[in-house]
Amino acid sequence: MSSTVVMKFGGTSVADAGRLKGAAARIVAKREAGHRVVAVLSARGKETDRLIADAQEVSPHPDPREMDMLLSTGERVSCALCAMAINDLGHRAISLTGSQAGIVTDTSHTKARILDVRADRIMSALDDDSIVLVAGFQGVSTAKDVTTLGRGGSDTTAVALAAAVGADVCEIYTDVAGVFSADPRIVPDARKLAVVSFDEMLEMSASGAGVLQLRSVEYARNHGVRIHCRSSFEDAPGTVIVSEEETVEHPLITAVTHSTGEARVTLLGVPDTPGIAGRVTTALADANVNIDMIIQNEPVSEGARADMSFTVPRDDVTAAQIALDPIASEHGISVVADPAMGKVSIVGAGMKSHPGVAAKVFRTLGEQEINIEMISTSSIRISCVVQGDRVPDAVRALHSAFELAGPDTIRPEQPFGEFA
Ligand code: ASP
Numbered sequence: 571m572s573s574t575v576v577m578k579f580g581g582t583s584v585a586d587a588g589r590l591k592g593a594a595a596r597i598v599a600k601r602e603a604g605h606r607v608v609a610v611l612s613a614r615g616k617e618t619d620r621l622i623a624d625a626q627e628v629s630p631h632p633d634p635r636e637m638d639m640l641l642s643t644g645e646r647v648s649c650a651l652c653a654m655a656i657n658d659l660g661h662r663a664i665s666l667t668g669s670q671a672g673i674v675t676d677t678s679h680t681k682a683r684i685l686d687v688r689a690d691r692i693m694s695a696l697d698d699d700s701i702v703l704v705a706g707f708q709g710v711s712t713a714k715d716v717t718t719l720g721r722g723g724s725d726t727t728a729v730a731l732a733a734a735v736g737a738d739v740c741e742i743y744t745d746v747a748g749v750f751s752a753d754p755r756i757v758p759d760a761r762k763l764a765v766v767s768f769d770e771m772l773e774m775s776a777s778g779a780g781v782l783q784l785r786s787v788e789y790a791r792n793h794g795v796r797i798h799c800r801s802s803f804e805d806a807p808g809t810v811i812v813s814e815e816e817t818v819e820h821p822l823i824t825a826v827t828h829s830t831g832e833a834r835v836t837l838l839g840v841p842d843t844p845g846i847a848g849r850v851t852t853a854l855a856d857a858n859v860n861i862d863m864i865i866q867n868e869p870v871s872e873g874a875r876a877d878m879s880f881t882v883p884r885d886d887v888t889a890a891q892i893a894l895d896p897i898a899s900e901h902g903i904s905v906v907a908d909p910a911m912g913k914v915s916i917v918g919a920g921m922k923s924h925p926g927v928a929a930k931v932f933r934t935l936g937e938q939e940i941n942i943e944m945i946s947t948s949s950i951r952i953s954c955v956v957q958g959d960r961v962p963d964a965v966r967a968l969h970s971a972f973e974l975a976g977p978d979t980i981r982p983e984q985p986f987g988e989f990a
């Protein structure tokens with residue numbers, strides 16, 4: 571049986587009629603090369619942002635179920651239009667909603683997780699020699715409601731389908747040429763990486779690289795799906811994401827990533843008793859707020875109170891404050907939010923076996939007079955929270971200190987919309 575390929579096109583790759591036809595032509599070329607093709611499309615251009623703005627115009631806190639009904643339309647439009655274009659190229663194509671494609675999720679509206687992919691409808695369409703177009707970013711919940719998978723969720727749709735249909739590769743077509751050693755908008759001589767391991771990519775996505783949704787990388791690692799992240803505007807190979815065993819080189823540092831969307835929440839005067847940290851984090855988890863770094867200092871004297879800080883996505887600050895309100899008033903804790911924070915991280919599988927990497931990071935930031943407010947590490951990542959306006963300087967300094975620039979630099983005329 572011929573091989574199956576999943577091709578995912580991001581919003582800028584289908585933004586107007588010309589680009590949509592370009593995506594249709596690429597899909598058809600893949601079919602004509604003998605592959606069975608499942609294509610996943612994002613909403614066109616800034617359509618999802620527009621829909622969110624529409625909702626906010628009529629309701630300050632839109633009902634999440636209705637939000638999903640609304641947001642899921644963007645991807646359907648892309649797929650229906652692309653199917654029309656493919657049919658005109660002489661091939662049979664059918665478009666499916668996430669629900670029709672058998673993507674079953676939990677009931678967590680606007681941030682749903684995929685529980686199962688029942689791909690029989692896709693399989694029979696492929697057996698019928700059709701090209702199958704699936705609306706990204708959506709599914710149907712176990713309560714039979716339409717759900718969406720969180721911003722950037724079409725990547726996860728593509729990977730989940732690739733796993734379900736046993737695709738050879740999940741190709742992510744985007745408006746950047748691949749995964750870079752840093753955001754090329756900040757570091758013009760950032761290098762395109764040929765190969766990145768799942769573990770490195772997970773750390774990169776989690777620490778700000780916008781090129782792939784974090785959950786898609788998690789899903790790919792768990793199911794062994796090979797991802798090829800490449801430009802939809804040129805034919806050059808992009809970046810392949812594979813298991814660590816398949817990577818040949820193990821550079822000390824692979825990339826510098828950053829995020830400017832961080833906020834710090836500090837709890838002042840937390841009683842030093844067992845169970846408080848658990849209650850704070852449970853309240854946040856129940857409100858679906860993802861916390862990242864956590865710091866707690868132990869009180870210096872017996873009976874004194876402690877301070878606890880953590881970072882959350884800036885958009886979740888209000889939700890975090892509301893969630894903490896009951897505990898704060900019960901225990902006389904004051905909650906302070908500092909919304910203008912950023913984070914810079916270095917990621918590299920090679921740092922596992924090399925001492926001195928952290929020292930070099932802190933020295934480099936110190937030389938730039940950049941104050942480090944919080945630090946967290948994993949075995950292959952070091953992250954520092956800094957003031958948001960110092961993030962670009964921090965990224966450039968670390969990229970140059972670790973000599974990550976390379977010959978494979980990006981052409982200036984390329985747009986970078988989906989990198990962020
Ligand atoms: N359209 C959705 C978004 O803008 C999903 C996606 O493009 O992956 O986040």
Ligand code: MG
Nearest residue numbers: 580722781988
């Ligand atoms: Mg994306």
